[in-house]
Amino acid sequence: ALLPTGRTCDDSWIAASALIPVTQQMRFLIAIRPGLMSPTLTARMVASFDQYSNGRLLLNVVTGGDPVELAGDGLHLKHDERYDLTGEFLHIFRQILSGESVDFTGRYLQVQDARLFRPGVQKPHPELWFGGSSPAGHRIAAEHVDVSLTWGEPPQDVAAKIAEVKSLAAAAGRTLRFGLRVHIIVRETDQQAWQAADGLLKYVSDESIAAAQKTFSRFDSEGQRRMTRLHGGRRDRLEISPNLWAGVGLVRGGAGTALVGNPETVAARLLEYAALGIEAFILSGYPNLEEAYRVAELLFPLLPIDDQPKRATAAYVGPFGDSPVSPAWRG
Incomplete structure (x- = not known):
């Protein structure tokens, strides 16, 4: 389950900790926040959660893209500076969790004899997941995650x-996997699915859309800029690619598109992304619980999902919201 992060959300570490004893298979994709958390304290939090959850932790590296919210949290760095800080953070963090004693002096961070005395379950550390669409973000992905x-x-x-990221990673002597974050609107027929998509915006006023777009315009996130460019703030051109609908992004920051259609159509679109190299899918819908059941009942039977995933590489989808899935595509 992907847990949201930011000032409008409950703390993701507290929320996920509360779910450990009432779940068995669910894995938790939780944000770590360079600039808001120290790498050494984060390493201890990660190791402890990994122990208590028996290795059910994944890490979502969030650099942040809203300067106003970041300023409220005490971080006043510019876009590329935040990514440089993220690089220093991950350099220290990964070494600590790998069992090393770290001495490091960078532009933003400095530690002496930083170490972890009780390691986590996953070696060398839980998987690092990261989204970044700018050149600086691609560099961080290639070098660290x-x-x-x-x-x-x-x-x-x-x-x-x-x-682009593959090329940068190869130059750094690394390989990595790729994931897609997208909403799903699936119904028994295409007509029903598109009616459901239109229904999400039925009572959203033009004034609400304009207010949301004004807020998003202050972001310095390249990913947000690309999402906004897909719809341009307009209602009349929301199918931006076959079955890919940008209506969510009119009022929601971040992931702003949905795959819309009948089960066969949506499955085919997901397989198209898989053929490009996407191995992990983070899926969600509105309302969360009802859409989770629809996806499980209508869509999953058509996908080659490994129902016995290895704990370190895949996750089950539960009724608690967004769920990272490594489907082990076959074919």
């Missing part, structure tokens, strides 16, 4: 991102 994420852009744009 295990899974590079993108929001649901048209397939040709996703393919270009994958190629």
Whole structure:
């Protein structure tokens, strides 16, 4: 389950900790926040959660894209500076969790004899997931993370991102996997699915859309800029690629697109992304619980999902919201 992060959300670490004793299979994709958390304290939090959950932890590296919210949290760095800080953070963090004693002096961070006395379950550390669409973000993905994420852009744009990050990773002597974050609106027929999509905006006024777009315009996130470019703030051109609908992004920041259609159509679109190199899918819908059941009942039977995933590489989907899925595509 992907847990949200930010000032409008409950603390993701507290929320996920509360779910450990009432779940067995669910894995938790929880944000770590360079600039808001120290790498050494974060390493201890990660190791403890990994122990208590028996290795059910994944890490979502969030650099942040809203300067106003970040300023409220005490972080006043510019876009590329935040990514440089993220690089220093991950350099220290990964070494500590790998069992090393770390001495490091950077532009933003400095530690002496930083170490972890009680390691976690996963070696060398839980998987690092990260989304970044700017050149600085691609560099961080290539150099540090295990899974590079993108929001649901048209397939040709996703393919270009994958190629860019793969090239940078190869130059750094690394390989990594790729994931897609997208909403799902699936119904028994295409007509029903598109009616459901239109229904999400039925009572959303033009004034509400304009207010949301004004807020998003202050973001310095390249990913948010790309999401906004897909719809341009307009209601009349929301199918931006076959079955890819940008209506969510009119009022929601971040992941702003949904795959819309009958089960066969949506499955085919997901497989198209898989053919590009996407190995992990983070899926959600509105309302969360009802859409989770629809996806499980209508869509999952059509996908080659490994129902016995290895704990370190995949996750089950539960009724608690967004769920990272490594489907082990076969075919």
